[in-house]
Amino acid sequence: MIEFSDVGLRYGNGPEILRDLTFSIEPGSFHFLTGPSGSGKTSLLRLLLLALKPSRGKVTMLNEDVGKLDRDSLLQMRRHIGIVFQEFRLLDHLTTFENVALPLRVLGQPESEYRPNVTELLEWVGLGERMHALPTVLSGGEKQRAAIARAVIARPKILLADEPTGNVDPDLSSRLVHLFAELNRTLGMTIILATHELPLLERFSYPRMVLNKGALTIHD
Numbered sequence: 127m128i129e130f131s132d133v134g135l136r137y138g139n140g141p142e143i144l145r146d147l148t149f150s151i152e153p154g155s156f157h158f159l160t161g162p163s164g165s166g167k168t169s170l171l172r173l174l175l176l177a178l179k180p181s182r183g184k185v186t187m188l189n190e191d192v193g194k195l196d197r198d199s200l201l202q203m204r205r206h207i208g209i210v211f212q213e214f215r216l217l218d219h220l221t222t223f224e225n226v227a228l229p230l231r232v233l234g235q236p237e238s239e240y241r242p243n244v245t246e247l248l249e250w251v252g253l254g255e256r257m258h259a260l261p262t263v264l265s266g267g268e269k270q271r272a273a274i275a276r277a278v279i280a281r282p283k284i285l286l287a288d289e290p291t292g293n294v295d296p297d298l299s300s301r302l303v304h305l306f307a308e309l310n311r312t313l314g315m316t317i318i319l320a321t322h323e324l325p326l327l328e329r330f331s332y333p334r335m336v337l338n339k340g341a342l343t344i345h346d
């Protein structure tokens with residue numbers, strides 16, 4: 127599903143901050159991505175999101191060498207990848223329903239078609255009664271559940287999450303990870319979730335991709 131071969135990344139003329147990354151990720155797997163601050167977790171997620179190009183090496187996603195894709199094909203590929211950020215990134219002037227529906231509107235789906243799906247997903251993440259609220263009145267945990275719903279409404283094959291529990295209470299963190307686990311288990315979504323929260327890493331027995339000074343090791 128995802129293959130990195132001797133991938134390196136540097137910003138501009140700076141030093142390589144990711145070095146010799148060689149790994150593969152199987153479809154339907156769940157990995158934590160962890161490592162000290164500044165070790166390159168966000169940069170690796172940006173490579174996986176196709177928001178950055180590697181400085182060297184080869185990235186294969188969904189059987190395509192992404193270095194060889196033209197702009198349109200990259201945009202097509204990007205549609206198979208969902209992302210959840212630490213700071214939610216919801217649009218405050220849209221309701222929770224409208225935020226979650228946005229990816230489908232962008233794809234040109236009419237509201238009559240997406241309304242039942244968006245409603246069902248919002249109920250599934252526990253926001254059935256909050257769907258007409260603006261994000262500004264939601265709690266941190268509710269905002270993140272809305273952001274997760276928005277990331278998965280168009281059924282991406284790969285779901286990335288960058289410290290998704292960083293802005294919620296610790297006791298809500300594991301509930302959010304359970305939500306990711308359910309998406310992985312029930313829909314077979316391939317998930318890579320970056321976190322440095324030790325209690326989460328200990329509580330869930332998923333394999334860990336560990337970055338240290340730009341080098342990656344995977345612990346199953």
Ligand SMILES: Nc1ncnc2c1ncn2[C@@H]1O[C@H](COP(=O)(O)OP(=O)(O)OP(=O)(O)O)[C@@H](O)[C@H]1O
Binds near residue numbers: 143
């Ligand atoms: N746009 C950029 N331009 C130049 N250097 C950058 C850029 N983004 C990140 N870096 C550098 O790359 C290195 C890795 O940063 P990155 O944000 O990927 O690490 P991280 O593991 O996600 O850190 P944290 O846990 O603190 O968020 C750091 O030294 C950072 O300063």
